[in-house]
Amino acid sequence: MIYPYIMFRSTMARRDSLPVKTAQQMAMDGDQPPSKYIYSNNTSYAKFGPLETSPPFAPVPVIDIGCLLSSCKQDEQENELAKLRSALTTWGCFQAVNHGLSDSYLDNIQQVIKQFFELSLEDKREYFRETGSVEGYGNDMTYSETQVQDWCDRLFLRILPEDQRKLRFWPENPSNFRETIDDYTKKIMSISLVIFKAMAKSLELEENCFSKHFTEESDVLQGRFILYPPCPTPDKVFGLKAHSDRSGITLLLQDPGVEGLQVLNDGKWYMVPVIPEALFINLGDQMQILSNGIFKSPVHRVVTNSDKGRISVAMFTEPEPNKEIGPVDALVDEKRPRVYKTVKDYAVFNHECFQKGVVALDAVKL
Numbered sequence: 001m002i003y004p005y006i007m008f009r010s011t012m013a014r015r016d017s018l019p020v021k022t023a024q025q026m027a028m029d030g031d032q033p034p035s036k037y038i039y040s041n042n043t044s045y046a047k048f049g050p051l052e053t054s055p056p057f058a059p060v061p062v063i064d065i066g067c068l069l070s071s072c073k074q075d076e077q078e079n080e081l082a083k084l085r086s087a088l089t090t091w092g093c094f095q096a097v098n099h100g101l102s103d104s105y106l107d108n109i110q111q112v113i114k115q116f117f118e119l120s121l122e123d124k125r126e127y128f129r130e131t132g133s134v135e136g137y138g139n140d141m142t143y144s145e146t147q148v149q150d151w152c153d154r155l156f157l158r159i160l161p162e163d164q165r166k167l168r169f170w171p172e173n174p175s176n177f178r179e180t181i182d183d184y185t186k187k188i189m190s191i192s193l194v195i196f197k198a199m200a201k202s203l204e205l206e207e208n209c210f211s212k213h214f215t216e217e218s219d220v221l222q223g224r225f226i227l228y229p230p231c232p233t234p235d236k237v238f239g240l241k242a243h244s245d246r247s248g249i250t251l252l253l254q255d256p257g258v259e260g261l262q263v264l265n266d267g268k269w270y271m272v273p274v275i276p277e278a279l280f281i282n283l284g285d286q287m288q289i290l291s292n293g294i295f296k297s298p299v300h301r302v303v304t305n306s307d308k309g310r311i312s313v314a315m316f317t318e319p320e321p322n323k324e325i326g327p328v329d330a331l332v333d334e335k336r337p338r339v340y341k342t343v344k345d346y347a348v349f350n351h352e353c354f355q356k357g358v359v360a361l362d363a364v365k366l
């Protein structure tokens with residue numbers, strides 16, 4: 001049987017406008033969040049449950065990346081791969097340690113992003129995104145009148161393929177921004193390769209069956225550098241609404257001093273603990289599709305707090321948009337029939353669904 005490709009086209013960008021005031025400016029001026037930021041339980045977003053500012057901590061597994069492929073004893077490696085598989089079939093996420101990046105290296109990444117957000121609005125305005133496009137500094141794209149806004153500002157960059165970089169959006173201040181992010185990109189791509197291969201191995205699949213979709217030269221890496229300023233009403237406003245990622249995997253460097261990320265598991269929300277030396281890894285929808293639903297792409301969201309700002313650095317691995325992403329043949333059989341269609345250019349579709357409060361993965365189910 002042939003499964004149709006789904007092509008998605010953006011039709012709603014016309015409503016988009018740049019913010020009158022960024023969340024950071026509102027926080028600095030002591031403004032109350034405007035009504036379009038206020039979350040209400042009777043919108044389509046409410047299907048993921050009410051806003052809870054301090055749910056229990058998530059016992060998300062901690063995985064030793066250094067042990068997944070080669071450098072430790074076989075039984076330890078098998079043990080770590082089994083832990084990885086169990087983490088991804090239940091939570092869809094884990095804390096990665098022993099990934100080769102030192103505390104001071106990670107601290108420097110945080111500092112560079114912090115310095116960017118500390119620039120004056122005038123200086124940051126140079127990198128403002130354009131209407132109808134996500135790339136650059138700013139807020140959410142607006143797709144509909146009823147869209148609930150997130151209390152965060154972000155710099156969004158398409159980092160790979162390298163020849164698609166729009167350097168006009170890459171800050172020149174701080175002066176080490178470009179080289180720092182360039183170097184971090186290389187490290188993130190090698191860690192991703194290890195994780196993609198280990199995921200395949202944990203399911204006894206051919207080692208490259210996931211990595212070939214996300215780590216070739218034509219594949220995409222998006223970076224989202226996010227500031228969640230303190231918010232006077234954390235019980236009414238999300239830093240980032242509930243969503244699942246459109247990526248293969250997402251590698252997140254959390255603020256070492258401030259929690260805020262929450263993950264949904266079995267209908268309950270949990271706060272992701274901050275482990276300063278860890279990268280938080282979550283699967284995105286395209287890995288749920290490729291694994292025929294065996295691995296989970298977890299729904300997650302971010303809450304704010306009234307006294308501390310939070311910075312996070314999210315890197316999203318995505319396929320080259322023309323690549324076909326569908327369940328791996330070896331994971332389809334009579335006991336587990338094919339769950340998802342083959343998709344292309346899924347990133348754009350997922351983003352629009354998110355802003356409308358629609359679950360993108362449900363829309364690509366067979």
Ligand SMILES: O=C(O)CCC(=O)C(=O)O
Binds near residue numbers: 224314
């Ligand atoms: O800031 C965070 O902790 C999470 C960010 C996130 O989920 C995203 O950018 O997709």
Ligand SMILES: [Fe+2]
Binds near residue numbers: 245250
């Ligand atoms: Fe996310």
